[in-house]
Structures are given as C-alpha cells and as structure tokens.
Amino acid sequence: xLGACRSGFGSLAFVxxxxxxxAACQKVEKLSLPEVVSGTNPHYxxxxxxxIFLYMDGGVSQIDSFDPKPRLAxxxxxxxxxxxxxDNTQFDNIGKILKSxxxxxxxxxxxxxxxxxxxxxxxxxxxxxxxxxxxxxxxEHTNANYFLHTGSGLQGRPSMGxxxxxxxxxxxxxxxxxxxxxGGLVPPGGLDNFNSGFLPASYQAxxxxxxxxxxxxxxxxDDPAIxxxxxxxxxxxxxxxxxxxxxxxxxxxxxxxxELAYRMQASVPELTEFDSETKATKKLYGFESDDxxxxxxxxxxxLARRLVERGVRFIELTCPSVKxxxxxxxxxxxxxxxxxxxxxxxxIAGLLKDLKSRGLLDETLVIWTGEFGRTPFAQxxxxxxxxxxxxxxxxxxxxxxxxxxxxxxxxxxxxxVENKVTIHDxxxxxxxxxxxxHEKLTFHFSGRDIRLTxxxxxxxxxxxV
Numbered sequence: 001x002l003g004a005c006r007s008g009f010g011s012l013a014f015v016x017x018x019x020x021x022x023a024a025c026q027k028v029e030k031l032s033l034p035e036v037v038s039g040t041n042p043h044y045x046x047x048x049x050x051x052i053f054l055y056m057d058g059g060v061s062q063i064d065s066f067d068p069k070p071r072l073a074x075x076x077x078x079x080x081x082x083x084x085x086x087d088n089t090q091f092d093n094i095g096k097i098l099k100s101x102x103x104x105x106x107x108x109x110x111x112x113x114x115x116x117x118x119x120x121x122x123x124x125x126x127x128x129x130x131x132x133x134x135x136x137x138x139x140e141h142t143n144a145n146y147f148l149h150t151g152s153g154l155q156g157r158p159s160m161g162x163x164x165x166x167x168x169x170x171x172x173x174x175x176x177x178x179x180x181x182x183g184g185l186v187p188p189g190g191l192d193n194f195n196s197g198f199l200p201a202s203y204q205a206x207x208x209x210x211x212x213x214x215x216x217x218x219x220x221x222d223d224p225a226i227x228x229x230x231x232x233x234x235x236x237x238x239x240x241x242x243x244x245x246x247x248x249x250x251x252x253x254x255x256x257x258x259e260l261a262y263r264m265q266a267s268v269p270e271l272t273e274f275d276s277e278t279k280a281t282k283k284l285y286g287f288e289s290d291d292x293x294x295x296x297x298x299x300x301x302x303l304a305r306r307l308v309e310r311g312v313r314f315i316e317l318t319c320p321s322v323k324x325x326x327x328x329x330x331x332x333x334x335x336x337x338x339x340x341x342x343x344x345x346x347x348i349a350g351l352l353k354d355l356k357s358r359g360l361l362d363e364t365l366v367i368w369t370g371e372f373g374r375t376p377f378a379q380x381x382x383x384x385x386x387x388x389x390x391x392x393x394x395x396x397x398x399x400x401x402x403x404x405x406x407x408x409x410x411x412x413x414x415x416x417v418e419n420k421v422t423i424h425d426x427x428x429x430x431x432x433x434x435x436x437x438h439e440k441l442t443f444h445f446s447g448r449d450i451r452l453t454x455x456x457x458x459x460x461x462x463x464x465v
Contacts, residue, residue: 055316058328062409131463135391145187166199330383368394427452
C-alpha cells in the first residue's frame with residue numbers, strides 16, 4: 001500500500017475505480033475446455049465467420065410486416081375481449097381490433113408474403129429464413145433489450161457480441177472485433193446493451209458513427225514521435241501498476257485498448273473512405289435517396305460490409321432518428337412505421353445483395369429483429385402496444401435455408417401456436433453457425449460457469465441448410 005501511494009493517492013484512487021485493491025488483485029479465471037479456448041479455434045467447422053445484427057429498436061409490428069392476418073381486416077373495429085383472452089399491456093389502454101394499414105404480396109420463388117412497408121427487402125426473400133414464432137420474456141423495452149442482447153433481462157451481463165469475440169477473437173488486429181454503428185438512437189438500457197459485463201473489458205463494443213469521422217480523436221493531434229513517446233510512458237506506468245497489484249484485468253484491458261486505438265488511427269480513416277465505392281454500389285444502398293435518414297442508414301450498411309471485408313467479427317447497426325419515435329408506435333402507427341421502414345428498407349436490401357454479389361453472404365450471418373412485437377388490437381385509436389408473446393424476425397446468409405418460413409401464430413398474430421422460439425434459441429443458433437457449441441462457451445464468474453444461453457437454448461435446425 002505504501003508503495004502504491006509513494007507518488008500520492010492518485011494511484012490508490014485509480015485502483016478504487018476497479019473495485020478496490022482486492023478486486024484489482026483478484027485473478028480473472030476463465031474456464032479452459034479442451035474443445036475451445038477463447039480467441040482460438042471453434043468447436044467445429046463454422047458456416048459463418050461474421051455477424052451483422054440489424055437491430056430494429058422499439059419492436060416492429062409482426063402483423064404489419066411479415067405475418068399477415070386476414071382476420072384482423074374481417075373483424076376490424078370489434079372488441080378484442082369478445083374474441084380472445086387479452087393479456088395485460090404495458091400502458092393498459094386497449095382499443096379495438098386494428099387491421100393492418102398495409103397490403104401484403106407474395107414475393108420470390110418461395111412466395112413469402114411481405115407487406116408494402118418493405119418493397120426492397122421483399123426482393124431478397126429467397127435468401128431469408130423468416131421466423132414468425134419469436135417470443136420474449138419481457139414486455140418493457142429496457143429489460144427486453146438486455147434480454148435480446150445479453151440473454152438476461154438484468155443489467156450487467158456480457159452482450160452477445162462480446163461473447164462471440166471472446167470465443168473466436170478477431171481476424172483484424174487493427175480494428176475491434178465487436179463494433180456497434182450508431183445510427184443516432186441509443187436504445188433503452190443504454191450502452192450496457194453492448195457491454196462486456198464480467199468478461200474482460202477488451203471485449204466490449206467499440207461504438208462508431210457511419211460518417212467520414214466515425215469517432216472522436218481518430219486523427220492524431222501530435223507528431224508521431226511525440227505520440228509514441230507518450231504512449232510508451234503510459235504503458236510503462238500501467239505495467240508498473242500491474243507489477244504492484246498483480247494481474248488486473250481492467251488495467252491490462254486498458255493497455256490493450258490504448259494499443260488498439262493507436263492502430264485504429266491508421267485503419268479507421270481508410271475504412272470510412274467511400275470514394276473507392278462505385279456509383280452503382282452507392283445507389284444500390286440508397287445514397288441517392290431524398291430521405292436523409294435513408295442516406296444515413298445506407299452509410300451504416302455500407303460500412304458494415306467494409307467491416308466484414310476487414311475481418312471484424314460482430315457488427316451491430318442501430319436505428320436512425322427519424323421524425324417519429326423508433327419502431328415503438330403507441331400512436332400514429334402508419335406514419336411512424338412508414339418513416340422507420342423507409343429509412344432502413346433499401347439499405348438493408350442493398351447490403352444483402354452486395355454481400356451476395358461479392359461472395360460474402362456465404363460467410364456472413366445477417367440477423368434482423370426487434371426486442372418484441374405489437375398487439376393485434378389498438379392502443380387508443382391508431383397505435384399498438386408491446387407484445388412479447390409473438391413477433392417476427394429473420395436471418396439470412398451463412399448456413400441459412402433461404403425462402404423458409406418457420407413457426408406460426410394464431411389467427412390474430414397475438415400468440416405463438418407452433419414452433420415457439422426464444423431469445424436463447426436465437427443465440428444458440430447464431431453461435432452454432434459460428435462453430436460454437438452454446439453449452440461449452442462459458443466463463444467462470446460468481447462461483448459458477450455462465451454462458452450466453454444460461455441453462456436454455458436450442459438450435460433452430462429447421463432453418464439451416
């Protein structure tokens with residue numbers, strides 16, 4: 001203690017940030033299994049090398065997007081209590097049965113029905129496996145977001161992106177293995193949706209913007225020689241602290257992140273330089289749209305493809321801030337869903353087509369989902385409340401059986417009646433495609449071996465090739 005304090009109490013204060021000397025000195029224990037060691041080989045030959053997670057913050061209405069229900073039109077305006085058991089809702093403002101404002105058409109060789117909200121994604125359905133029987137354990141955004149991202153409804157668990165990079169590492173030493181592209185909206189629950197939890201801090205997400213300058217201080221302000229000397233001195237100080245305290249994950253992760261940040265100053269500016277992209281490619285993504293939100297999301301999707309090309313393991317895209325709420329239309333369903341759909345539809349379709357044309361879709365798993373769905377009856381007059389009992393999501397790319405529809409909801413799209421799928425099943429399937437057995441990727445914490453899927457999860461083999 002006296003040694004740590006000989007230069008003042010600054011070092012002691014620094015240690016306290018990490019839970020005190022006892023916590024800093026405690027060795028991080030990782031469960032070592034013969035089948036997998038963090039950052040090395042997967043359990044078996046993977047179908048996917050990368051994941052692009054298209055997060056639809058707020059909860060897209062399944063009955064207005066990918067799960068048409070003609071009965072809603074037949075009984076539009078009738079009392080739902082006379083038709084089926086009505087569960088308690090988030091805001092307890094239950095209106096009449098509400099038909100979808102959008103028409104559905106069948107697309108592709110598979111004949112998958114898609115609503116007018118997504119005319120561009122509809123052209124890609126033969127590459128998509130649609131799951132109509134998703135469920136969540138939580139009806140409120142924050143807990144549902146934590147559940148979707150971490151497998152637990154409580155704050156503090158590692159994000160699925162952190163688990164993936166912990167298990168497989170990164171293919172590029174000059175870029176983070178886990179990147180979140182900030183479209184302008186931070187979801188309820190905040191940055192803890194993307195955190196590393198009890199995993200080493202180096203596995204948390206790096207948040208970038210889909211812009212020419214994706215993060216602050218990416219351009220060095222010092223002369224390279226001066227910057228090198230500063231970083232060397234900082235490393236010496238950190239190493240000296242580790243020498244006094246023993247192995248300290250927070251300090252070692254800080255050193256690792258400093259070094260990565262230094263390398264990113266060379267790699268990131270080139271990453272976000274879109275001048276090398278052809279005019280046809282930019283048009284495909286929607287750069288020429290008259291909607292600035294479409295342009296912004298197009299930049300995110302193009303950046304996601306460029307990150308995949310450079311070996312980044314897990315990329316998540318968040319929603320743009322349109323002139324309406326995110327996909328959370330408690331009122332103004334038509335206007336809100338149309339604004340959000342217009343922003344993301346063409347860029348997502350462009351991403352799928354571009355990945356496929358470059359041969360990258362065969363090694364990239366694309367996941368599209370929100371945290372829950374919406375009710376078949378109105379909230380008030382023209383909105384829909386939260387519905388964790390049924391919603392739709394889709395996957396495309398590596399190992400996915402395109403043109404597939406899995407699961408079924410009742411005649412109102414209210415509850416799952418066939419092939420119920422949980423968030424744990426989604427995580428298990430994602431890890432399976434990455435070559436990881438979800439029961440074997442664990443981390444020893446708080447006296448037990450914890451995994452992303454907890455003690456649950458089944459792989460959705462029916463949607464895999």
